[in-house]
Every structure is written in C-alpha cells, then in structure tokens.
Amino acid sequence: MLRIRHEVNGGPEVLCAEEVDRPEAGPGELLVRTEAIGVTLPTVRKVREGSGPVSFGGEVAGVVVAAGPDVAGFAPGDRVTGLCFADAYAEYAVLGTAMASRIPDGASAVDAVALVRSGLVARGAYEAGRVRPGESVLVTAAASAVGTFALQLARAGGAGRVVAAVSSPDKAEFVRGLGADEVVLYEDADWGAPYDVVLDGVGGDLLGPAVRALAMGGRLVAFSSGGGTVEAYELLVRGASLIGFQMRAIALGRPDLYARWQRELWEQRAAGTLRTTVHEEIPLPEAARAHALIEQRRNLGKVVLVP
Known part of the structure; x- marks a missing residue:
C-alpha cells in the first residue's frame, strides 16, 4: 500500500x-x-x-x-x-x-473528515467559552476548518456580535458567508475589541493580543497547538479567564458527551444549519x-x- x-x-x-x-x-x-x-x-x-x-x-x-x-x-x-x-x-x-x-447514509467520506473532528473541536471550544445569547465573540483562524464551524456555532447560538480574525483581507468574503458580522486582520491595532469571548485557534504570538481583546469578565478559550504565554496581569486587570481545551480529553474521558456532540453535528448538517x-x-x-x-x-x- x-x-x-x-x-x-x-x-x-x-x-x-x-x-x-x-x-x-x-x-x-x-x-x-x-x-x-x-x-x-x-x-x-x-x-x-x-x-x-x-x-x-x-x-x-x-x-x-x-x-x-x-x-x-x-x-x-x-x-x-x-x-x-x-x-x-x-x-x-x-x-x-x-x-x-x-x-451516516448519504454523507461522503470527505464530508466526514471535514465535519467530525473539526466540528467537535469547535463545539468543545464554544461550550468551554460558555457563550451566552447576545454576547460578542471573536474567532481567530476563522478561515480554518475549525474556525469555520466556530463562526457558524456562534451565529446559531445567538451571539450578538460575531467577528472573524484572519491573516489576509482576501478571506473576508469567505468568513462573512459563514456568519461573521465583521472581519479583522491580525495586524490591526485592537481587533475591534472588547469581546466577551475569544475562541483562539492560533496561539503563539497572537495569544497576547487575544487576551488584550477581552472585555471585563471575558473568557479566552485556547485550543490551538501553537503554545504562547500570557501575562497574569492582563487577566487580572480584566477579571478575565483563560481556558484551555483539548478534544482528546473529551473523547477518552467523556465518551457519552463525545458521541452526543458527533450526533448533533450530523443532525445540524442534515438540517442545513451547519455546513462543511x-x-x-x-x-x-x-x-x-x-x-x-x-x-x-x-x-x-x-x-x-x-x-
């Protein structure tokens, strides 16, 4: 082979x-x-x-x-x-x-790899952020496989303002089509802050700006493999929280939840409320x-x- x-x-x-x-x-x-x-x-x-x-x-x-x-x-x-x-x-x-x-019957193998893992990570990060209806949400790496689902979940979940952070302006039309109200570039000064929730799929050097984009009492969910460091003072002055999320912990530690999220992703796709x-x-x-x-x-x- x-x-x-x-x-x-x-x-x-x-x-x-x-x-x-x-x-x-x-x-x-x-x-x-x-x-x-x-x-x-x-x-x-x-x-x-x-x-x-x-x-x-x-x-x-x-x-x-x-x-x-x-x-x-x-x-x-x-x-x-x-x-x-x-x-x-x-x-x-x-x-x-x-x-x-x-x-499921009627779904292709390409549909499956596009939906399941990336969709599960997006769902898990969204749940970890405890997003409430009407809150503002910023999604970094918004044009990535996980980011596309995070945008759609925030939109469907009733977020009051959904903003996509991307690396280049030629991605703006694409992410707007997935539910973003606004688009910001990583090089922009303040990313249109403040936000109640930031779902960060980049990490590294962008983790600091992601924290600084939080509103008072905001929550940053870090789910990327990019690492990065955060100054405790930046969290302190905002009364903010930094939450780490890893899908493997759910898959192995909460198989019931893992299975339910998978089922619901397929149901949302079949209903047309989530697309790959x-x-x-x-x-x-x-x-x-x-x-x-x-x-x-x-x-x-x-x-x-x-x-």
Whole structure:
C-alpha cells in the first residue's frame, strides 16, 4: 500500500511516498481502507518544528476491511470516520474503536473528515467559552476548518456580535458567508475589541493580543497547538479567564458527551444549519502540497487528502 513518510525535520518538502505492507488491526482496533484523510495544523507544525521524523496523525474516513480482537459494534463493510494518532496518511489505516464513529447514509467520506473532528473541536471550544445569547465573540483562524464551524456555532447560538480574525483581507468574503458580522486582520491595532469571548485557534504570538481583546469578565478559550504565554496581569486587570481545551480529553474521558456532540453535528448538517467547507481534495502522493497550503495560511476550510 502507499504511505507518506517524513524523514527529517524541515518542512513539507521532506514528505515522500513509499510502498509498505498493509497493517493489521490489533485488539480494539479497526483496519480502514481510507477514502479521505484530513490534514490538521498540529501535524503540519510537527513537521516544521519537530526534532525528528513525524508519524502523521489525522482524521480518516473510509470502509472497515477488518476488525481486531475484542471489537464490538463494528464489522467489515461499515463506513467509519475517526482520528488516527499515527500513520493516517496511507491507503489503509488502523483506527481505535474509542475514536471511531459511523458515517451516516448519504454523507461522503470527505464530508466526514471535514465535519467530525473539526466540528467537535469547535463545539468543545464554544461550550468551554460558555457563550451566552447576545454576547460578542471573536474567532481567530476563522478561515480554518475549525474556525469555520466556530463562526457558524456562534451565529446559531445567538451571539450578538460575531467577528472573524484572519491573516489576509482576501478571506473576508469567505468568513462573512459563514456568519461573521465583521472581519479583522491580525495586524490591526485592537481587533475591534472588547469581546466577551475569544475562541483562539492560533496561539503563539497572537495569544497576547487575544487576551488584550477581552472585555471585563471575558473568557479566552485556547485550543490551538501553537503554545504562547500570557501575562497574569492582563487577566487580572480584566477579571478575565483563560481556558484551555483539548478534544482528546473529551473523547477518552467523556465518551457519552463525545458521541452526543458527533450526533448533533450530523443532525445540524442534515438540517442545513451547519455546513462543511472543503478548500481542496488533494491526491495522497501530493501531501506536501496540502501541508504547504496550511502552513502558508492559504486554505479556506478543510484540506483533504484522497488516496
């Protein structure tokens, strides 16, 4: 089977394709013939910033071809999606059942990788921010896969003002189409502050400005892999809160909530109140191009690899 390998640190240019044996499903695992693979910012960052070879994780969607020992509730022929923590960039991937869910009839594999993981992160960050009707919400990385859902959730949830923060003005029309009332650029002075809630998917050097954009009593939800530091004084003078959110903690610690959120995402999509946005479907051997799109902040929505 075809698999994408990363040999050394240095960026997308060090990704290459290789032929390897098909893996086997272990206890509690499914072997999936992939039809779509989601590219995530954390994985792209690992390639650029890591000190050694990276095993590519990511969302996968496809058909179960084999189930390992101790698997219940899934069988060969099922269409599933879920998050693989290693070797996701391949024609066949091993998916743990704890991270797997069925794809509804009528939905494609591309729909699944565009909706489920990114939608879950957006839903979790939105819930962590405890957004109340009428409050103002700023979403950073608003044109990203997660950001597109965060905008829609804030709009549908009754936020009084929804603002998208993006890297370039050519993304403004796109994010307005997803519910943003206003658009600000990262280089702008105050990002149109203040905001009751900031949902930050960037981190790093933008974490400081995100805190300074908070209103008195505001809440900043940090859910990116970009790190960053915050001056405690900036929170103190605003009476503000900094909340960290990680989806894996919900998936493993609250499987009931994880399953309910997934179900509700599909229901919202079927009802037309939540839509997926896919920037491009890229052939698996061109994974380096997919990484470059995200690293250069050129994507509008999800970037998907297709075997």
